Amino acid sequence: MGDSILLAHGSGGRLSHELVEKTLLPFVANQELNKLDDSAVFEASGRLAFTIDSYVVNPIFFPGGDIGRLAVCGTVNDLAMSGAGPLYLSLAAIIEEGFLLSELEQVMRSIKEAAQEAGVSIIAGDTKVVNRGQADKLFITTSGVGTVSPGVDIAGANARAGDKVLLSGTVGDHGIAVMSQREGLEFSMSLESDCAPLNGLVAGMLEISPRIHCLRDPTRGGLATTLNELARQSEVGIIVEEVTIPVRGEVRAACDLLGLDPLYVANEGKLVAVVDPGDADSVLAEMKRSNYGRDAAIIGEVTSEHPGKVMIRTRLGPSRILDMLSGELLPRIC
Amino acid sequence: MGDSILLAHGSGGRLSHELVEKTLLPFVANQELNKLDDSAVFEASGRLAFTIDSYVVNPIFFPGGDIGRLAVCGTVNDLAMSGAGPLYLSLAAIIEEGFLLSELEQVMRSIKEAAQEAGVSIIAGDTKVVNRGQADKLFITTSGVGTVSPGVDIAGANARAGDKVLLSGTVGDHGIAVMSQREGLEFSMSLESDCAPLNGLVAGMLEISPRIHCLRDPTRGGLATTLNELARQSEVGIIVEEVTIPVRGEVRAACDLLGLDPLYVANEGKLVAVVDPGDADSVLAEMKRSNYGRDAAIIGEVTSEHPGKVMIRTRLGPSRILDMLSGELLPRIC
Numbered sequence: 001m002g003d004s005i006l007l008a009h010g011s012g013g014r015l016s017h018e019l020v021e022k023t024l025l026p027f028v029a030n031q032e033l034n035k036l037d038d039s040a041v042f043e044a045s046g047r048l049a050f051t052i053d054s055y056v057v058n059p060i061f062f063p064g065g066d067i068g069r070l071a072v073c074g075t076v077n078d079l080a081m082s083g084a085g086p087l088y089l090s091l092a093a094i095i096e097e098g099f100l101l102s103e104l105e106q107v108m109r110s111i112k113e114a115a116q117e118a119g120v121s122i123i124a125g126d127t128k129v130v131n132r133g134q135a136d137k138l139f140i141t142t143s144g145v146g147t148v149s150p151g152v153d154i155a156g157a158n159a160r161a162g163d164k165v166l167l168s169g170t171v172g173d174h175g176i177a178v179m180s181q182r183e184g185l186e187f188s189m190s191l192e193s194d195c196a197p198l199n200g201l202v203a204g205m206l207e208i209s210p211r212i213h214c215l216r217d218p219t220r221g222g223l224a225t226t227l228n229e230l231a232r233q234s235e236v237g238i239i240v241e242e243v244t245i246p247v248r249g250e251v252r253a254a255c256d257l258l259g260l261d262p263l264y265v266a267n268e269g270k271l272v273a274v275v276d277p278g279d280a281d282s283v284l285a286e287m288k289r290s291n292y293g294r295d296a297a298i299i300g301e302v303t304s305e306h307p308g309k310v311m312i313r314t315r316l317g318p319s320r321i322l323d324m325l326s327g328e329l330l331p332r333i334c
Numbered sequence: 335m336g337d338s339i340l341l342a343h344g345s346g347g348r349l350s351h352e353l354v355e356k357t358l359l360p361f362v363a364n365q366e367l368n369k370l371d372d373s374a375v376f377e378a379s380g381r382l383a384f385t386i387d388s389y390v391v392n393p394i395f396f397p398g399g400d401i402g403r404l405a406v407c408g409t410v411n412d413l414a415m416s417g418a419g420p421l422y423l424s425l426a427a428i429i430e431e432g433f434l435l436s437e438l439e440q441v442m443r444s445i446k447e448a449a450q451e452a453g454v455s456i457i458a459g460d461t462k463v464v465n466r467g468q469a470d471k472l473f474i475t476t477s478g479v480g481t482v483s484p485g486v487d488i489a490g491a492n493a494r495a496g497d498k499v500l501l502s503g504t505v506g507d508h509g510i511a512v513m514s515q516r517e518g519l520e521f522s523m524s525l526e527s528d529c530a531p532l533n534g535l536v537a538g539m540l541e542i543s544p545r546i547h548c549l550r551d552p553t554r555g556g557l558a559t560t561l562n563e564l565a566r567q568s569e570v571g572i573i574v575e576e577v578t579i580p581v582r583g584e585v586r587a588a589c590d591l592l593g594l595d596p597l598y599v600a601n602e603g604k605l606v607a608v609v610d611p612g613d614a615d616s617v618l619a620e621m622k623r624s625n626y627g628r629d630a631a632i633i634g635e636v637t638s639e640h641p642g643k644v645m646i647r648t649r650l651g652p653s654r655i656l657d658m659l660s661g662e663l664l665p666r667i668c
Binding site: 082144 | 340341342344345346347348349350351369370371372373374375376377378379380381382383384385386387388389390392411412413415416418422424425426427428457458459460462463464465467468469470473475477478479480482489490491549550551553554555559563567598600658659660661662663665666
């Protein structure tokens with residue numbers, strides 16, 4: 001079937017079936033997906049979380065990951081941010097005619113590995129092919145379903161004055177890693193995307209404190225935008241201490257060079273948690289025990305002052321408003 | 335915010351929020367979606383169906399529908415083809431920089447209307463923007479969740495020798511309608527896509543006969559490809575009578591002109607049902623009572639001969655193999 005994607009791979013006919021059966025299924029095979037019916041069927045009960053995200057990252061391969069790992073982790077994380085244990089994913093690919101089958105296989109391998117790490121199965125899928133020049137290589141959309149345990153009530157609107165704001169690690173790694181790859185910059189050999197599934201980290205945190213108020217992963221728009229979303233949704237103020245926010249030296253250097261603020265740069269393996277002050281220390285300790293929370297820190301707190309706004313106390317002392325991202329910082333970062 | 339999509343609308347920051355709150359949410363607002371959390375949460379129990387499809391149709395507006403109606407109906411139908419009553423959809427849009435906001439609103443209006451007709455809520459969403467020339471206007475991916483009633487067991491592998499094969503109406507309407515719009519051909523004023531949600535039709539059929547064996551909507555690859563899929567999955571033969579397959583006069587004329595076979599042209603509001611012979615007449619009568627099954631017909635039967643293959647008895651008498659679509663007939667038809 002040649003070494004690149006043809007329009008006929010999207011026809012729904014013979015080549016579509018060959019593509020699915022020979023190139024895609026071998027990586028993600030499971031009983032439900034293998035049936036190749038119009039829907040997958042599974043048993044569930046209770047509260048279910050449901051989410052969807054498209055991934056259009058450019059380039060599709062970057063230090064620390066690729067679009068496949070990103071598409072699995074991003075949707076797993078959106079489920080985890082609602083306190084849900086991810087169960088199943090569905091995945092739809094839009095592929096540009098001429099895309100290399102070898103690259104598609106590489107992406108499928110990443111999808112398989114990330115799904116295994118997160119403990120989710122991909123039980124439904126779709127493939128479309130568009131003519132050369134009508135898409136840029138490969139776009140992936142993943143949707144996910146997960147279960148929310150009884151008693152868990154996590155929402156962007158649940159932050160309360162007095163709550164502590166926790167961050168699971170360094171900010172800006174993903175955006176700068178993708179940016180450096182895209183622009184051919186080589187800031188450092190060690191600069192990698194933080195792209196990772198956070199459901200294990202969240203499960204540990206919820207065991208310590210089932211009453212966590214908010215969880216959110218600071219992806220597009222970065223930490224600053226996520227904090228603003230939470231302040232707006234909960235109608236509270238948030239104040240953070242700049243000095244407590246961990247930023248890798250290489251990321252800070254790259255940001256200085258590019259005129260970027262790491263607080264606005266995308267992350268793909270970090271979370272912000274808003275927790276009751278009485279739980280903050282024990283949740284932090286639990287986060288630090290996780291592979292993906294080693295550099296966790298308490299970065300601020302929720303206040304009844306300046307509702308809807310985020311203030312940052314800078315290294316130099318004075319406080320300023322930390323606004324939501326305005327304009328476009330880095331297109332196609334996820 | 336201007337009259338077309340900017341890269342900043344995909345930043346995750348201020349303009350992204352404005353786009354969601356002012357242009358997208360007003361059309362599909364509901365309690366769960368309005369929360370703007372990372373996942374929507376709903377209660378469910380029992381067997382759930384889960385599916386996903388991307389839509390890349392070109393042009394995005396065509397006689398009888400547009401990409402929005404297609405994205406809702408296509409996923410509703412994939413759920414219905416598993417015998418599931420659709421509950422919730424999630425929807426992700428990949429938008430090209432420069433796409434007109436007025437066109438986006440028109441698509442959102444279609445999404446709203448189709449969702450209302452099908453009785454589903456869109457409870458999760460995502461928007462990405464890519465640079466001009468990196469996508470063609472608008473791609474939409476929808477994922478859906480539905481419930482399968484106890485006792486219903488519909489799968490492509492369930493056809494048995496002796497079963498009757500039913501078709502809900504005329505074939506080729508969608509493909510020819512899109513094709514005529516794309517190529518600027520005007521075959522007929524009355525030629526429209528059949529794009530429609532079939533969950534109501536299926537619910538009626540399942541009330542008459544909960545033990546329907548297979549349901550499938552003959553989209554890409556057309557009726558011929560769908561019949562081949564069922565023959566392969568069930569390891570049975572299928573024999574159909576060409577004279578029983580309804581084709582509109584305009585569709586036949588357009589196909590003749592373009593050198594196409596309507597049996598391979600995509601449909602978006604039709605279904606194939608494989609039912610126990612004892613149920614065939616009552617299911618057919620029920621289909622004919624539905625708005626979307628008025629032209630339904632019994633078109634053939636399942637046989638233990640030639641397993642995995644479909645035979646067609648032609649108008650002129652002799653039978654021939656009706657193969658799966660090979661090659662690309664009409665790119666970006668859905």
